Amino acid sequence: MRGGAVAVVGGSIAGSAFAGAAARLGAERVVVLERSPGRLEDRGLGICTHNDRFAELVDAGHLAPDTRRHRLTVRRWTARGPAGEGDGRHGRGRTLWLQPFPFHSHHWAVLWQTLREQAPESVEYRPGTTVTAVGDDRDGAWTEQADGTRTPYDLVIGADGYRSVVRAAVCPQAEPEYAGYVCWRGSYDSARLDALPGGAAAWPEEECATVCYPGGQVVLYRIPGLAPGSTQVNWVFYAPTPHWLRLDGPTAVAAGTLTDEQLDAMREFAARQLPPYWAGVIALTPRERTLLQPVYDLATPRRTAGRLLIGGDAATVVRPHNTSGAVKALQDAHAFEQAGRRLGGDTWAPLLAAYDLERSAAGLELVNLGRTLGRAQVTGAPDWSAMDEPAMAEWWRGQLGGGGGFGGHALGRAG
Structure with missing residues (x-):
């Protein structure tokens, strides 16, 4: 048993998973320091997990079997028809490819709540706590708050996202790089779709829609709502x-x-570029549910320094095209925990070295795949008007290059 006190900076999906892992490895005290006050349930964005990755995480004990999720089976790639050609039934566009898509979709807050409930009771959450600096010296690791209060710990884990304070101490030269485009995002109750021609029925619930236009695309799918039995529309609009x-x-x-x-x-840009139905889906999004995220990449050359460790988006920022963000964070925590169980001992140091070796390699591969997908689907996309199903399938195989990583690697894979 390693014992001691562990601080986890950041209380979202990655932070909750790491906190649970540290407690199960024997930490006497685990404190989660989250800068947001109150609960995080207002984060209504959608995320997806591949069916196989979800099953692996359930078997490993990181997710509950009854975690609320929405089943997706097919990804319909569409685009506007050539000049003079209609936009298909209900204005949904010309179908380019029906791609098998064995994924579950999740509401961020619902998945986060599941992880909170899975954490041991000994984990202490402190919302509204902003960590301004961390460090590691001969006396141990420490965190510092805005008022100058410094608290010692045996281990500090950074799960504080792409603007990580902990990463600045572990790997100060690593900074997120702008990919050159943005993603607009939105979500709202699916009942609003009834205002469109064809209503909600025009878009099958198990279908992930990918709507392509010159220079970008929109990915749309349903996710569970906060209330059991409800669903929401979730969309990601890649744009200049x-x-x-x-x-x-x-x-x-x-x-x-x-x-x-x-x-x-x-909204005007969407109306010019997209088939009418999908432009309408975006236009229905309330202001309070619409946001903008510039797209970044980040792969750190290392994940540990002394008694400091980083995981999730603090360690690797992968473009959303990979559909692997939540899986990546949970697998980071899993690798951390498995290294501890495999190596045994009463100190954290051997565990950190093993985690660094495994997850740094896997993270770099995911980042590189995200860049490849971004070039193929956004910045260097093909002429969609010339694409059909055989051409789309060949184009997709070329992006993966015979390797894995779309939707995340199989659990425990080291690279």
Whole structure:
């Protein structure tokens, strides 16, 4: 049993998973320091897990078998028809390919709540706690808050996202790199779809729609709502950088803060580029459920330094095209826990070295795949008007290059 005190900076999906892992490995005290006050249930974004990855995480004890999720089976790739050709039934566009898509979709907050409930009772959560610095010296690891209060720990885990304070101490030269485009995101109750021609029935519930246009695409799917039995629409719109966006470092434009002009410009762009039905799906999104996220990449050359460790988006930022973000975070925590069980002992040091070796390699591979997918689907996309099902299937195989990683690696794979 390693014992001692462990601080986890960041209380979202990665932080909750690491906290549970540290407690199960024998830490006498695990404290989760989350800067957001209160609960995180207002994070309504959708995420997906591959069926096989979900089953692996359930078998490993990281997710409950009854975790609420929405079943997806097919990914319909569409685009506007050539000049003079209609946009298909209900204005949904011309179908390019029906791709098998064995995934579950999740509401971020519902998945997070499941992880919170899975954590041992000994884990202490402290919302509204902002960590401004961390360090490691001969006396041990420590965290520091804005008022200068410094607290010692035997281990500090950074699960504090792409602007990680802990990463700045572990690997100060690693900074997220802007990919050159953004993703607009939105979600809302599926009942609003009845306002469109064909209503909700025009879009089968098990279908993930990928709507392509020159220079970008929109990915749309349903996710569970906060209330059991309800569903929400979730969409991600990859688009050029708006002229008004200033990138002085990793940033995002939070839901509810877009101006009328910014929101109208995005909706008008969607109306020009997308088939009418999908432009309508986006236009139905309330202001308070619409946000903007610039797309970044990050692969750190290492994940540990002394008694500091990073995981989740603090260690690797992967473009959303991979559909692997939540899986990546949970697998980081799993690798951390498995290294501890495999190596035994009463100190954290051997565990950290093993975790670093395994997950740094896997993270770099995911980042590289995300870059490949981004080039193929956004910045260097093909002429969609010339694509049909055989061409789409060959194009997709070329992106994967015979390797894995889409939807995340099999659990325990080291690279």
